[in-house]
Amino acid sequence: MASPTPLQAFSSIPKETEPRNGENSVAPGEPMTGAQALIRSLEDLGVSVVFGLPGGQILPAFDAITPETKFRFVLTRQEQAAGQAAEGYALSTGRVGVCLVTSGPGATNMVTPIAEATMDSVPLVIITGQVAADAIGTDAFQESDIMGITYPIVKHSYLVTNAQDIPRVLTEAYYIAQSGRPGPVLIDLTKTAQTQSMQYSWPQKMILPGYKPTTKAHGHMLQDAAELLTTAQRPLLYAGGGAARAQASRQLTQLAQLINAPVVTTLAARGVIADGDEHTLGMPGMHGSVAANGAIQACDVLVAIGARFDDRVTGDLEHFAPHAKVVHIDIDPAEIGKNRRVDVPIVGDVAQVLDDLNEEIPQVRERVESADLAPWWRRIHDWQSAYPTSYESAPNGQIEPQWAVQEIARLAAPDSIWVTGVGQHQMWASQFIDFERPSSFISSCGLATMGYGLPAAIGSAVGAADTHPVWLIDGDGGFQVSSEELATARQEGLPLKIAILNNSAYGMIRQWQDLFYNGHHSQTDLGDGDEDSASETSATNSHAAAAKDNRTHAVPDFVKLAQAYDCVGLRASSKEETTAAIEQALAINDRPVLIDLRVWKDAKVWPMVPPGASNSEIIYQPGITPLADQSEQR
């Protein structure tokens, strides 16, 4: 058979009912159903784990999964969790995460993970069931136009109505998801395509005429960048998630050493260069370190490496790195110049570009004299010693959550993988844990989805549990968004360690209420920690007051919740208990362990750049703004 044209290839609803050219009868290969071809394709792609949950319109595909199937199927309790587990898997292993879910509600539950994967450039292939081809558009039972719903948030998507297209579509989707700028690819698989018979053959030829990611940089751009970097008096490397995705850890570390430049790593890039490396200044931006933000505001050459000038990093864009010439390295041409004007644009794979740049620099040095960086480093070291990461002490011996994070990091194995939810605990994890390996910090960065933690930890553990222990640091709020996945973790026998920094509140939102809404704690009290929190919050209406009076217990009791799922539940209300609970948790390796850490509720994340302000207005501790005069200074 001639290789299919993209138009044959496109699996829309055929406009004629008769088969094209009697195609099905001529295709060579092994006869099977589309559903069997799907499973076979996944095996032939080398997929080793699939996350998901069955349903009516995807039943043929699930029926084709047998004890002989070569991949592991991880059954989650909600599709969103399947998607997030696949993300955790992808981030911890560097491989494509694959999900298989049903149509309608199963598909719409995937919308959040798809949006997350786009924001954080995570390679995912999501296969959703779809109603029969001739029922599409009739509002059939459990039909949803998931293609239409997800157009703005996928890297690419397919509607498959013809079984014969399945192996090729799977090949293309898998390739698209992981090449270029990684991202989510959706395959909407009609029941028709699953049940039709077809002829299976492998490998498949891809037909992607409009897809040609650039990986290698244009020659003189590298030279320009090398010259700028060599002559810079205050250079700074700004590494983002793209550096992590490109697995450019070695190249980045080498560049930092080569030119002796400081490096800041965004939330998505924590660990890309070891925190122990003397060039690392930590995280920039809203909750970044003073040294990192100071360096950004004062640098004369800024090299953005797989970073996209997110507003959580830049603060007020107009006053971001005001004196800097910018070199921007990114595989996605649309990122270059999107937010910040660029002096040297370099489109290419970050690892490849850095390798080439690292070769270029010594040559440039033979011609051009390097600048003396000693004054620059003196300034940076001054910031580091005057404004180290620190935190306020809690009253009455309560546990400071920052201390708890440090204590866990002190006792945990150094090669642990750290996963977080979203909120204060996420920022403290980034600030107070030293990440020495790439892919050792996993978090929802761009979309910042509360509830991401447990499923992502499950995916990470499935991907890397044999080699690295997995710790989840979550908030009591976020944990409750997906706590049902304890069942998945238990059923899969994952030795997850879960630390809930339980401040009995949506802590990060409460912090903003304290700072920007006159302490009006509207709807941020969770009442799942200290029992008297209910009365502490001013109840503004009698309903709420009555409801809170009735409550005599923390809801839920996280220890009992863990036990209900046959996991181990521990509680700690003092520092001694915390240390003991962590040690106890480290000794258990046959099931998940959850520690309910009752932490001080009023702890805040500092430093902080107020929303919309310039990074120069960073507040180190209330009343201390060390960079306030930065914008005028050089």
Next chain:
Amino acid sequence: MAQYYGIRPGSQPHTLSVLVENRPGVLARVTGLFARRSFNIDSLSVSSTERPDISRITVTAYADPDPLEQIIKQLNKLLHVLKIVELDPDQAVERELVLIKVKANERTRSDVLEIVKLFRVRVVDVHPETLTIEATGAQGKLDALMGLLAPFGVVELVRSGAVAVTRGPKALSEKVPGTEIGEFMNR
């Protein structure tokens, strides 16, 4: 920078030619990109080309250079988009078709017909109370025509949206990478 509202006072008109694979859903992906960045598409015309497997989308929009560049880059990321060019008005032929139903009674009909003759356009429907006029041309000509017809009372007006090709012997589709996309359509 980072100002993606399409239109601001003083924005310039631009014409983009976008070659795409001819298949369902492509137009939704393309127009969705404009919508997301709150670009107002001024006109849009789409149909297949000299190659049935390729469609050509002509978009005209008012935009500032930065948002326009971002839109072009984002369009380029769509896998079904094969080629995008912004047409230089001096190097391109641009045409639009309009149908105008204008009031014309015994007293005014001859005046309207005089304008029709002057502009070398055609009357395609006659009614005791109206004339329907078909006109093709560049935007300037059509604007002038409509300006002259307006005083008679325009009952109904429909415009096709601009189509455009570059001058000279070259076809845009020659630049499409990996030209063996396919010969026939999935119809």
